[in-house]
Amino acid sequence: MSAAARLRQAWMIAAMQLRRVFFARRSLWVYVLALFPTIAFLGHGIEVVLTRDSFSDQITAPAAIARVREGDTPEQVLERAGEPITDRTTPARTLRNGRERPERRRMMYFDGRSRWYLNFTSGELTSKDSRLLIDFADDRQVFAGIFQYFYLRLAIFFGCLGIFMNLFRGEMLDQTLHFWFLVPARRDVLLLGKYLAGLIASLVIFTAGAALCFLVMLWPQESAELATFWPDPGLSHLFWYCAAAALACVGYGSVFLAAGLLLRNPVIPAIVMLFWEGINPLLPAALQKLSVLYYVQALTPVPAPMDSGAPLLIQLLMSPAAPPSPAGAVLGLLALTAVVLWVAGYAVRRLEINYSTD
Amino acid sequence: MSTEEPGGVSAEEIVFDGVSKFYGEVLGVNRVSLRIPPGISSLVGPNGSGKTTLMNLMMGLIHPDRGTITVRGLSSRDPEKLMQISGYATQYDAAPRGATGFEFVNTGLLLGGRSKAEAEELAWKALELVDLTDAGHRKIAAYSKGMRQRVRLAQATANDPDVLVLDEPLNGLDPLVRAETIAVFQKLAARGRHVVISSHVLHEVDVISDRVILIANGNIIAEGDVRGVRDEIHEHPRQYLVRCPDASRVASMLFEQDHITQIQIHEDQLGLLVMTRNHMEFARALSRISLAGHTVESVMAADENVDALYKYLIGGGE
Numbered sequence: 051m052s053a054a055a056r057l058r059q060a061w062m063i064a065a066m067q068l069r070r071v072f073f074a075r076r077s078l079w080v081y082v083l084a085l086f087p088t089i090a091f092l093g094h095g096i097e098v099v100l101t102r103d104s105f106s107d108q109i110t111a112p113a114a115i116a117r118v119r120e121g122d123t124p125e126q127v128l129e130r131a132g133e134p135i136t137d138r139t140t141p142a143r144t145l146r147n148g149r150e151r152p153e154r155r156r157m158m159y160f161d162g163r164s165r166w167y168l169n170f171t172s173g174e175l176t177s178k179d180s181r182l183l184i185d186f187a188d189d190r191q192v193f194a195g196i197f198q199y200f201y202l203r204l205a206i207f208f209g210c211l212g213i214f215m216n217l218f219r220g221e222m223l224d225q226t227l228h229f230w231f232l233v234p235a236r237r238d239v240l241l242l243g244k245y246l247a248g249l250i251a252s253l254v255i256f257t258a259g260a261a262l263c264f265l266v267m268l269w270p271q272e273s274a275e276l277a278t279f280w281p282d283p284g285l286s287h288l289f290w291y292c293a294a295a296a297l298a299c300v301g302y303g304s305v306f307l308a309a310g311l312l313l314r315n316p317v318i319p320a321i322v323m324l325f326w327e328g329i330n331p332l333l334p335a336a337l338q339k340l341s342v343l344y345y346v347q348a349l350t351p352v353p354a355p356m357d358s359g360a361p362l363l364i365q366l367l368m369s370p371a372a373p374p375s376p377a378g379a380v381l382g383l384l385a386l387t388a389v390v391l392w393v394a395g396y397a398v399r400r401l402e403i404n405y406s407t408d
Numbered sequence: 409m410s411t412e413e414p415g416g417v418s419a420e421e422i423v424f425d426g427v428s429k430f431y432g433e434v435l436g437v438n439r440v441s442l443r444i445p446p447g448i449s450s451l452v453g454p455n456g457s458g459k460t461t462l463m464n465l466m467m468g469l470i471h472p473d474r475g476t477i478t479v480r481g482l483s484s485r486d487p488e489k490l491m492q493i494s495g496y497a498t499q500y501d502a503a504p505r506g507a508t509g510f511e512f513v514n515t516g517l518l519l520g521g522r523s524k525a526e527a528e529e530l531a532w533k534a535l536e537l538v539d540l541t542d543a544g545h546r547k548i549a550a551y552s553k554g555m556r557q558r559v560r561l562a563q564a565t566a567n568d569p570d571v572l573v574l575d576e577p578l579n580g581l582d583p584l585v586r587a588e589t590i591a592v593f594q595k596l597a598a599r600g601r602h603v604v605i606s607s608h609v610l611h612e613v614d615v616i617s618d619r620v621i622l623i624a625n626g627n628i629i630a631e632g633d634v635r636g637v638r639d640e641i642h643e644h645p646r647q648y649l650v651r652c653p654d655a656s657r658v659a660s661m662l663f664e665q666d667h668i669t670q671i672q673i674h675e676d677q678l679g680l681l682v683m684t685r686n687h688m689e690f691a692r693a694l695s696r697i698s699l700a701g702h703t704v705e706s707v708m709a710a711d712e713n714v715d716a717l718y719k720y721l722i723g724g725g726e
Binding site: 051055059062063066069070221224225226228229230231232233234235236237239399400402403404 | 431464467468469470471485486487488489490491492496498500501502503504505506512515516518519520521
């Protein structure tokens with residue numbers, strides 16, 4: 051049989067498997083994992099849009115707020131800035147320790163971008179704080195954090211575990227794997243077909259999930275901010291996030307496909323892989339290259355935010371020592387995947403069907 | 409005539425050469441050396457004797473720990489080539505979750521390189537053979553046990569295979585489909601194909617098999633055509649049913665022979681069940697009795713069947 055015919059066979063097997071992979075009841079949680087960040091950003095966006103809408107007829111000019119100074123009385127502030135959106139007063143009272151707490155008052159204005167909080171103590175303006183209704187730079191950092199700490203490390207990791215482990219192990223549990231072993235196709239062609247099915251499903255679910263989340267993150271942003279970000283460098287960021295998600299599926303998919311052939315219990319490879327991926331940045335450079343995360347992290351366009359006060363060990367675990375170039379990351383991960391699939395091919399050729407020993 | 413290639417590989421036979429298979433500590437089959445020619449061969453043995461193991465080894469679902477297997481010259485480790493010429497109906501529901509009967513049969517044909525139209529035609533033909541045309545588009549999960557058995561049969565036969573391996577294929581079939589199915593096996597065998605069957609229904613095996621392979625505890629006890637195997641069993645006297653009007657007289661004449669070990673006269677006094685240690689001598693004795701003027705209407709072997717072989721070699725039987 052020619053290589054082209056074998057590729058056709060692999061594609062046919064993939065097409066037949068796709069329905070099972072996409073619509074399996076036991077894989078529904080994969081969609082939940084993939085869409086969770088989108089739902090979080092959607093909630094944030096809806097809140098921003100609703101707030102902006104509700105404040106739209108009470109916008110105070112930034113210049114008017116700028117004229118307000120510390121030491122002003124509430125009446126002076128009302129005269130300069132007009133009626134606030136909210137105005138709350140806490141009356142003076144005696145605390146338990148006998149001390150007097152003076153009357154406090156807080157007015158809130160909105161200048162079209164930021165909320166302004168004017169704090170009065172004993173009838174005098176003591177502080178003026180502003181908070182952006184939506185902070186694009188901050189949101190991008192949050193997105194980078196969610197993408198690296200949740201999406202890559204957990205959502206795609208466990209999603210691929212669910213999808214790819216099931217391709218062989220699920221059929222063994224259903225006692226239907228021998229159907230595939232009795233078709234006129236080489237075992238490695240079957241492996242390729244099943245891998246393709248898992249890959250297509252995970253790519254669609256997780257790459258689309260990443261893209262959707264990114265777009266939902268952009269949706270409520272100020273148009274002026276967006277204009278400086280889209281299409282350049284926004285489109286490039288979107289591309290690299292999607293590429294990182296896709297390559298994570300390629301890498302984790304191959305690992306869990308092989309694990310499904312070699313091990314019965316999915317918990318074992320999950321724990322081993324989580325541990326390995328977790329400690330990888332602490333390992334020698336050569337061993338770091340045996341990690342999916344090592345390559346995929348290098349593709350993300352925005353580094354994950356890290357609290358400068360975080361312990362050194364955590365800081366080390368979250369960042370690879372010497373990240374590869376994007377091209378190196380892609381080639382490295384593809385090479386790693388090829389090696390893992392070769393091992394899986396060896397395992398599937400030796401795999402035996404034995405539901406009974408009659 | 410078999411086309412034998414160097415190393416004992418035959419392009420026309422299924423060859424097991426010193427095959428052993430263990431499941432951990434448990435023996436599956438032990439040093440099996442077999443050459444199965446085309447025709448209908450039945451694997452007969454008690455539960456756990458290794459019948460399914462032999463079939464799974466033949467079809468490459470499991471691999472031998474020792475020895476080699478070739479199926480019409482093809483290695484059992486090469487499913488791409490092997491399954492082009494083979495069909496295997498296992499005991500288990502093989503259909504992927506959610507598959508319809510038609511999809512189940514059609515998939516193997518498409519993967520085997522048939523065009524869509526050709527595969528569909530063959531799939532429907534196979535479904536028609538097992539009387540499942542109307543249920544073809546229904547999900548197999550909704551099939552009854554008998555229908556599942558039939559759809560497995562359809563899937564195994566759809567490709568018009570050279571080697572058809574069937575694990576308990578007649579279970580759950582109604583008499584009509586059973587008869588039609590047996591006719592298909594016989595037709596395939598007549599065209600020089602291999603049909604390898606395992607069955608518990610010994611009288612059915614007897615009717616349809618060209619040869620039997622008796623297996624117990626993972627060892628081949630005997631193999632060959634039923635008469636040939638019977639000839640090899642010397643420790644059990646052969647049994648013949650003789651129909652004759654003067655049964656008592658014939659019985660007393662036969663008892664004069666040394667090789668006769670036992671005679672039972674039938675209730676109707678018109679027949680005898682004779683047990684002999686030498687069937688050639690028995691035949692000569694009957695000729696002499698006949699020449700002496702006693703009518704012998706018919707002589708029939710009473711233990712040249714699979715049930716008797718099973719009883720003699722393995723113990724029990726139907």
